[in-house]
Every structure is written in structure tokens, then in C-alpha cells.
Amino acid sequence: MTMPKAAQVFPRSEFLRRLAAVKAEMEQKDIDVLIITNIANITYLTGYTAKTGKDVQAVLVSLKDEEPTFITRRQDAPGGRHLMFVDSSRVIGYPEDLVANPDPHKDEWDAIIDLLLDDGFGRREIGIELKILTCPVVEKFKRRMPEARFKNFDRINWIRGIKSDLEIAVMREAAAISDAAMLRAQEVIRPDVTEVSAAAEIISTLINGVDGKPGGDLASFFLCASPRISTPHIRWTEDVFRQGSQANLELAGVRHSYVTPLMRTISIGTPSDRLRRVHEAEVAGLEAALAAVKPGATCSDVATAFYTTLQKHGFEKESRCGYAIGIDWTEPTASLRTGDLTVLKPNMTFHLMLGNWIDDDFGYVISESFRVTETGVETFSTLPREIFEV
């Protein structure tokens, strides 16, 4: 059987809307063609959800074409034609011979440059994601296309920031998976159970999903249990949970590459006074932050509401209290931090991330993913804002 087009998650009109926003910014900046290599931006513009690791691939967006072009290694081209909304002729496989080529002067980027030259862009204005490209790549572009003019273009990250209702619906599905996984954690974390077996159960739930809507991928997952609660980024260990221990959990359901993260603290046995006090302070801060969310407010306003309330309760948090989310978790744009003057607009989505690694022997986590509504805020999770006592 030949490979048909995959069932499309978003209608063609959704991708054309996204592309129209990108092209409007290109016109404003006098850019003729964009070279997009950020995988989240590729997903955003085309619906591609395959994961090709470090392989070189690019989506080219030209003002003269309605649909973008995808150029990737030959073995990934069928996946592109399967998953992407574009016509199959717009997915181009470059020769596998370019991958790990022993000739240091010829690599995958040459295929992309050849395509641009063939398409007549040798003397045009070209947008590149300068902040994520390495120097040797940028130098190759300039050397092989000496008459082209290259400009940094990172606006897609910002365009992604305001979700359509279709995207919000998908993020709600991802949130339901996050909730189910956190509830599963509450069931399986017990004294004398290994962190490993709990992680396996929780991750199983992240894959199986809920309501007939499974996870489409695995996002980053962190289970930091005593004595490792002062740090956020340990996956899990070979220890067992102990009575009186604590587990800080960060996880996220994934639907069609959209990620809706969630953090909760689990206390194995009665929480300590210290844990209760920081929890009360953080929840008060969380609620103050959510109350500050509305169109027209800034990220800084939301952060200030959080930090001020936390301080009133006698605590500090050093790190930012959140960031924009969407495809592949974090968007590299707006942060919930003092001084970030990004103005909130309806359907912006954030992870209000109140993980607080306070001392070398203590940390606490809670979070809410939310969207900005027309008048205020909608949180994605339905879970209580509690220490989960097991």
C-alpha cells in the first residue's frame, strides 16, 4: 500500500493564515525568501511532526509562492509529503550522500543553497534565523551567495505567540493528558516504590492519554525526589521513595507537537511546616499573578503581582516565573519576569512556572499553564492547587 496523506490536524486555511502573517512581516522587512530551520517553526508552518534530530532541513517561504517548500534528507521526504499540508512536489529530498560527508567543503547546506540559487534568489533579500545558525553555516551562505543580502528574521516565534482557537483546542487536549499523568503520579508514588517504576507508569499515561486522545510524543520529564528536591532537571533515579520524602514533578502532555506543562509537589506523608508555608506563599502568588492577566497588561505586571505577593509571605524566587508555550514547550519570546514589557493579547499562552529551588536542601514546585482571554485568564489544568499528599 502506498503512503497516503496523513489525516490533517489543522485545515489548509489555518496554515494559510499563519503564512499570511509571516509574509506580511517579510514584506515589511523587504525579505523575498525565508530560510526556516527551527523545528518548531517548521511544524508551525507545515504541520510536520516527525522528529529528525540534528539533521539539516529547512522550510523556504517565498513571497511568490502560496505554499512553502521543505528540503530535507531524502529518507525524510516521504514523511514530509505524508504529514505536511503542502503539495507533494513541495517536499524535496537532498541526496543522502551529503550527510556526514567526508569532504569538509560540501554538506547539506549546499543543497539548500543550490535550491535557492536555482530559484533565482542569488541577488535577493534573504531572511535567516541568525540567532540559531552556527558561524560556519552563515559563512557558507555569504560565500556561496555573495550578492544576496541576509537579514535576521525571528518574527515567526512571535507570530506563534498568539494562538488560533484551533491551537487552543489542541493545547486543552494536551493539558488533559498532563492532568491525567499527574493524577497517576498521585496513585503510584508510595513509600518503597522505585522512582523508576513510578516514572514508567506516569510516562505510560502521557503516551496513552485520555478520552481517546493519546499523547503524540514525549516532552521533557523531571521527577526530582528527596534528597534531590533542590534542583529541577534530574529525570529520575534508581532510589525508592521513602516515608517523609517529597517529589517535585514537571511533565507535559503533547498533542500534535503542542505541549501544555504542569508541575506539582507530592508529599509522601504529612508535609513539613516549611513545605506548607512555602506552598501557601506560592499559591497566593500564583493567584495574584493570574488575577493580573488580561489583554493590555504586560508580562512584567503579571510577574510583579507574583513576586510582590510572594515577598509579603516572606519568600523570594530568583528565576523568572514563566514563559510563552506552544509547539515543543517553550517559545523563545516573552517571559513572565520583571522588565519584560510584552503586552498580553487574547490567546497568548504561558506556563506560569513557580518552581522555586530555594536552598541546597529544599525546593518546591507548582505551575499553571494558561491562555489570555478577551477579559482575563483561563487556566488549562483542572487539578487543585494543592500539595499532593500520598
Add this chain to the structure above:
Amino acid sequence: MTMPKAAQVFPRSEFLRRLAAVKAEMEQKDIDVLIITNIANITYLTGYTAKTGKDVQAVLVSLKDEEPTFITRRQDAPGGRHLMFVDSSRVIGYPEDLVANPDPHKDEWDAIIDLLLDDGFGRREIGIELKILTCPVVEKFKRRMPEARFKNFDRINWIRGIKSDLEIAVMREAAAISDAAMLRAQEVIRPDVTEVSAAAEIISTLINGVDGKPGGDLASFFLCASPRISTPHIRWTEDVFRQGSQANLELAGVRHSYVTPLMRTISIGTPSDRLRRVHEAEVAGLEAALAAVKPGATCSDVATAFYTTLQKHGFEKESRCGYAIGIDWTEPTASLRTGDLTVLKPNMTFHLMLGNWIDDDFGYVISESFRVTETGVETFSTLPREIFEV
């Protein structure tokens, strides 16, 4: 309870051996200090296995110090002190304020540069991983350290290429997990079962591991089932397996960040003649390749043995037939491909990766991870080289 040092997987002598090899290359290239940002290289030099995503962090290796220094965001410093073999004073947390700083002129790299300047490296020879750093970062180094001389240094990737016996032992443990997961796939892939539930079961095995040795992380995982067998990099879908379908599986157990990959093709029902023929050809090629592995042979010799045999059986494979493996899967160095003249040495490890996405409607996968021995080859997997018929 305060956070003690984690149980160390490798003795101090192992890290000093690795560092000695790196320092010898630094001396040869007149480099005073190295700035290492590749996460696999950081793991290699220190034992750090936490995963901090896109956050900026670096290991600094100086000729004047026995131990390296780790600089990371403050919240990750406790994890560094916990996991790394180095003295706690050698893990430095930079202020969280530098993360997503609204001031475009001040970021995490400034903390790394400040540390180098404080340590007196302002006019010295500095090794950087030029091929993975972005242009703005390299420009910042040159602007803020105008009297330093920067040189590309990518030798750690190559030093990693030859494993110690301790590393080989860990890779064998990872291989046992890969085998167990593939056997679990053989049990759970059945007609009318969803790809999702099979993926959940297989990934559960990758976490739970075998023989009391669990997986320490999840590596990339791909389950491409009919009609998607012509492409390698789709995670899984919401389809069910069907009688007469095929599933191409690529997975890997992980122990202490070391990855030992494995691929097998699963036929749901009797394999087609086409599938059998390509399988016979690929296994013949696989065995010819393994027979060519020995110290002194080149990667190209091994690849030529494979491609020649495959062609004799009437098939072609466009992509390279393998690559060096170790921490975090692929090492960006030697490839099993024609023209790669890397000379094999004992305890080099490779994934002989014979995935072959032949037509838009057909593909096949099989692989063996192996090490070069003193006289030939040792494969890590104990599974038969068969189409797994279920």
C-alpha cells in the same frame, strides 16, 4: 536532609583519564582553556546527566587545574554538585536574572566571559566548539575578549570515540534494555492493537529496564508502521496495527546517558516476498560488514563490504550504513560510509544502521550496535537477525 553526592557511576580515575587525553590535545594545540557547551561532552568530562534543555552552561577545562569547572544557571548548580565528580566549589551558578534577559546586550554568556576574565584568560588561547556555537555568541566572545585568541576545538568528540572498558560495560547494560524492549514489542504488536498502546508498553520497558538495571532516560523512539514504512522518523500514530502490516522499530536503552540503539522489522502475519528478499540481502550485507570490522580497517572498508554484498543481492541503500555511538546516541565523528577513512581501533563503538527506505511505499530496518575488539567485532545485542513475525 541535605543533598549528598550521587553514587558515582565512574571512579574519579576514569574522569582524570578522559581529562588527561583532552589536556594532551590542548597542549598540542597551544590552548590554555576550553569552553565546552556540547551536553554530551559535558557529561563525558564530569558525569553530569541532568538535562537542562536549551539553557546556557559550560564546562571550562584549564591546563592549570586538575578538575574542570561547571558554570550553569543557579537553579541547576545543586544538580551539578550532586552529579559531577568534581569538588562542589567547582560548580558555579550564574544569576537567574540572565535567563531571557530583556536587555539584549546582557545574557548568560556574559557570566561565562566574566568568569574567564576573572581567571586571567583575557589574553590567552581559548578553545571553543566553533561548529555548534551561534554567530552572536562567537561575536560576543570576540568583542568582550578582544585580546584572547579563539581556536576551534572539536577533539573531545573524537576522544569519546574510544571507550574505556567501564564505558563498554555501561553500553552492554543499555543494550540489554534495548533487547528487552524489542522483545516486548514482539509481544504487544498485534492486529487491532493501537500503535499508541504498543509504544507505551515498549517505552515502559525502556524505563524499567532488565536485571535491576533500569533505563536512566528516554532516547529517541520511532515506530513507523504501514503505510508509513517508507520513512524513518515518525514517533507513532493513532492507527491500529492490521493483519498484513509491517512495523519498523528504532529504539535504544539508556544507561547513565550512554545509548545502545537497535532496529528490527516486525511483520504482522507472513512477510511478503519483497520483504523477505530485502531482509536476506540486508542480513548478508550486515554479516559482511561485521566480518570486515577489525583494528586497522577503515570505516570505508566496513561500508564497502556492506554495500557490495547488498548490491550482489540486487538492492541499493542510499544513506550511510552507520555512525559512532556513545553518550546521547550519535557521535558527530566517524561514519560507516564509503570514503570515511577513520581507522578502527579497539573499543570504538558503532551503530551499524541498515534502515533502508527504498520506495515511497516500502522500507525495511535492521541494525546491530557493536564494538571493535582487539581482533574483530563484538555485537551488543543477543537478538536474532530475523524479521520478527507476529
